[in-house]
Amino acid sequence: MRTIIVAAAVWLCLCAVFPSAQTPSGVPQSDADTRIPPGSRLYIAPIEGGYDIYLAAAMHKKELPLVLVTDRSKADFELSGVTETEKAGWAKTIFLASTATNEQASIKVVNLKTGTIAFGYNVNKSNSARGKQSSSEACAKHLKEKIETR
């Protein structure tokens, strides 16, 4: 009995020390590399115009099963992105009676341990009802779908 327990403990230790033995190099990245497990710690890198804070708010609103952290060294994943806003000009205001902006944004989530891109998403909203809030919530919604897809 004791021998079996010791053998099992040694095997578990070897698996922990040499995890790469199960994924030889040169093999295309597997689903495990691109998976974002619920409860992962995510760091959102600063994005122009404070869009990183809009993303944090959207993730809170959409109840994403992630822990957002402010320190990159404590994170499992890093989110980075870009965003652009085009304000309504005078012609749009007069002829279309609309002051809504056009928004576009792009984000990517990188696994900090493996360096693989686990998720990427682009959004483009013409006449965005709520400006940056709308585009950030679209990103959050699709990230949530990715996390929940196993």
Add this chain to the structure above:
Amino acid sequence: MLGRTLVVIALAGFVASIGSAQSGKDAALKRGAKVFINTMPDGFDTFLKSALTKKKVPLTVVEAKENADLEMTGTAESQKAGVAKKLFMGSWQSDEQATISLADLKSGEIVFAYSVNKKNSAHGKQSTAEACAVHIKDELEKKK
């Protein structure tokens, strides 16, 4: 003997994992917590301080980050009505958007975040700041 030791180690790990799952969000955002408000564009931090007072949010605003439990960061943007909007839509009001997040300074976790977008904002930045304050208050009341 060895088997018993392994069982004890496994139980200790299980208890530790439950403890860590319960910490974080619940621990930091609570009534009476001290919050430091970072500088924001166009003085939105000042609007937020006033809104927190007006809406009687049960948080204490401190001027030094070292004395705080939470740090608030955010940004705000105003789009003033142009000539076309004034003439053809008859509206002089601005469009406002803002976002804030509250981070626990001990754990480094973001415990609350909120964004707001108001077209034809009745009171400009004051309206968006008060919306943020109301939602922080709601979140604190959920934790009662």
